[in-house]
Amino acid sequence: MFGNFSxxxxxxxxxSLWETIVMVGISGLVGAVIGVPLGVYLRLTDEGGVLQNPVANRIVGGIVNAVRSTPFIILLVAIIPLTRFITGSSIGTAAAVVPLTIAAAPFIARLVETSLREVDHGLIEAAQAMGATTRQIVLKVLLPEALPGIVAGLTITFVSLTGYSAMAGAIGGGGLGDLGIRYGYQRFLPEVMLAVVIVLILFVQAVQSLGDWAVRRLSHK
Structure with a gap:
């Protein structure tokens, strides 16, 4: 079947594979730059946190939940004006990075917050007793202790972004999703669609395996 490929x-x-890698990589990294501090803030301002602030926590948490609960295909279309303002276009790989990043950041934030919750509170109290500042508690206690969980969360995010990037092909976002729609669906070439699915499966498997390896290495330290 694949022998007919020109x-x-x-x-x-x-x-198309390179475009997918670029979309997932950039949106995942930028999403992490936004999402990790956001997750740390949610944990710090939560009940029992170092900077406990219920009102701020509810406001930020509400915004995070609102973005997370919006279906990606709707988010993709809803922020087209913002995408066009940032990238100058609403189609293409660069344009797809914007909604992918906005979808990734709150997702990462909640995963980071969950990982930080699992850190033994006794370690935080010990650090406070020794006069550690909030910054020191975050950098020397919370993040190092929660790092394996955070990396596992980032792995899940990159896998999810792979699926989202394929969905972005529906509006000309480029990548393997766009290839599958234009050739596999619109030109009635089922072998192309099958090849796209196989490549995406292999790509996701590679990302998951790399993430699992990193988590094992960090857990042993």
Whole structure:
């Protein structure tokens, strides 16, 4: 079946895979830059946190939940004006990074918050007793202790973003999803659709395996 692929189609597969890697990689990293501090803030201001502030926690948490609960395809379309303002276009790989990042950040924030909750509160109290500042507690206690869980959460995020990036192909976002829709669906080439699915499965498996390896290494330290 795959023997009928032309050289041009193979090259298109390679470029589409690269676009997917770029979309997932950039949106995941930028989402982490936003989401990790956001998750730390949610934990610090939560009940029993170092900076306990119920009102601020509810407001920020409400915003995070609102974005998380919005279906990605709706988010994709709803923020087209913002996407166009940032990238100058509403289609293409660069444009797809914007909604992917906005979807990733609150997702990461909640995963980070959950990981930080699992840190033994006795360690935090010990650090406070020794006069540690909030910054020191975060950098020397919370984040190091929760790092394996945070990395596991980031792995889940990258896997989810892979699926979201394929969905972005529905509005010309580029990547493997776009390739599958344009060639596999619109041009009635089921072998292309099958190849896209196989490549995405292998890509997700590679990301998951790398993340699991990193978690094991961090857990042993």
């Amino acid at each position: 050289q041009a189609l193979v090259e298109l597969f390679v470029s």
